Amino acid sequence: MGVEVAVEGLTKTFGSQNIWSDVTFTLPVGEVSALLGPSGTGKSVFLKSLIGLIRPERGSIVIDGTDILQCTQRELYEVRKMFGVLFQDGALFGSMDLYDNVAFPLREHTKKSESEVRQIVMEKMELVGLLGAENKLPGEISGGMRKRAGLARSLVLNPEILLCDEPDSGLDPVRTAYLSQLILDINAQIDCTVLIVTHNINMARTVPDNLGMLFRKHLVMFGPREVLLTSDEPVVGQFLNGRRLGPIGMSEEKDEATMAAEAAMAEAGHSDGSPDEDVRGVIPQIRPTPGMPVRQGELRRRERVRNLMDDLPEPARRAILDELREYEASQQAS
Numbered sequence: 001m002g003v004e005v006a007v008e009g010l011t012k013t014f015g016s017q018n019i020w021s022d023v024t025f026t027l028p029v030g031e032v033s034a035l036l037g038p039s040g041t042g043k044s045v046f047l048k049s050l051i052g053l054i055r056p057e058r059g060s061i062v063i064d065g066t067d068i069l070q071c072t073q074r075e076l077y078e079v080r081k082m083f084g085v086l087f088q089d090g091a092l093f094g095s096m097d098l099y100d101n102v103a104f105p106l107r108e109h110t111k112k113s114e115s116e117v118r119q120i121v122m123e124k125m126e127l128v129g130l131l132g133a134e135n136k137l138p139g140e141i142s143g144g145m146r147k148r149a150g151l152a153r154s155l156v157l158n159p160e161i162l163l164c165d166e167p168d169s170g171l172d173p174v175r176t177a178y179l180s181q182l183i184l185d186i187n188a189q190i191d192c193t194v195l196i197v198t199h200n201i202n203m204a205r206t207v208p209d210n211l212g213m214l215f216r217k218h219l220v221m222f223g224p225r226e227v228l229l230t231s232d233e234p235v236v237g238q239f240l241n242g243r244r245l246g247p248i249g250m251s252e253e254k255d256e257a258t259m260a261a262e263a264a265m266a267e268a269g270h271s272d273g274s275p276d277e278d279v280r281g282v283i284p285q286i287r288p289t290p291g292m293p294v295r296q297g298e299l300r301r302r303e304r305v306r307n308l309m310d311d312l313p314e315p316a317r318r319a320i321l322d323e324l325r326e327y328e329a330s331q332q333a334s
């Protein structure tokens, strides 16, 4: 079972550049969460902070009870072993074939024999659909295969927490759909806590149990997917719809004058190529592939959200109630 990651009052500054301030949220055990945000808002910096590669100045990051900003090097080392990380480009070693790349953490961090290593490597290669490609070099395969190899490598130590930095970047829509499915299947199989950083709208709407959004150096929101998918918050709506109209601009922050000018252009009938209809709203979440175990995170989330219900905005509450009714009906039918 995955572990909880509780972030509180986290603030990071590089020199005079503040990246984000006072970020507070908790990744629930074994659930899949996604962090959205325009480019440059510090999503990668945030992931690196979670694994102790970057050190925020203020706040706490409590992972399974240990505050990694206060603990010793030795404790940090132990906490790090709980993580599997899929970096943006797979971050494979170019001179090693896929087998050696995937075996690397096992050889580095465990005393397993080569035959044990082989068994684990082949199991993970199969999981990500790469059996038969063990002897290929990263340079000889497609971006999608590199991602999957990176994912296989992130899984060999049976992580309690899986971090994926823009798993969709550089992938076509079909490959992205496969990868989305794979992430939920993995969550079903190993019940790890997952955090995905992405700006892929479709992935954000169909994969995670929980969504958060970074904007203007703050965490705008974090909560059950239904809350963000039905939110009236302009930043969230603009992002999930991929529109030009709204507070997010080409250089992240848009000034009032630009916003007014764009609103006037839209009034006058100028089309900026954004979809006409509002694509907000809750669409069904991807289910694990038939034959996979039930997602324990999903079961835990159902209970958790039931208890949160009174504090949620009305549209989110309605969406959750609909989902609960459908679930209960399906339980009775089976």
Ligand SMILES: Nc1ncnc2c1ncn2[C@@H]1O[C@H](COP(=O)(O)OP(=O)(O)O)[C@@H](O)[C@H]1O
Pocket: 014, 019, 037, 038, 039, 040, 041, 042, 043, 044, 045, 046
């Ligand atoms: N090690 C570093 N030193 C100084 N500035 C950094 C460092 N890493 C990232 N930054 C800055 O932090 C900001 C956020 O970067 P990043 O986390 O990569 O954004 P995102 O992943 O959301 O696109 C950028 O302005 C970047 O230049």
Ligand SMILES: [Mg+2]
Pocket: 043, 044, 045, 165
């Ligand atoms: Mg990034």
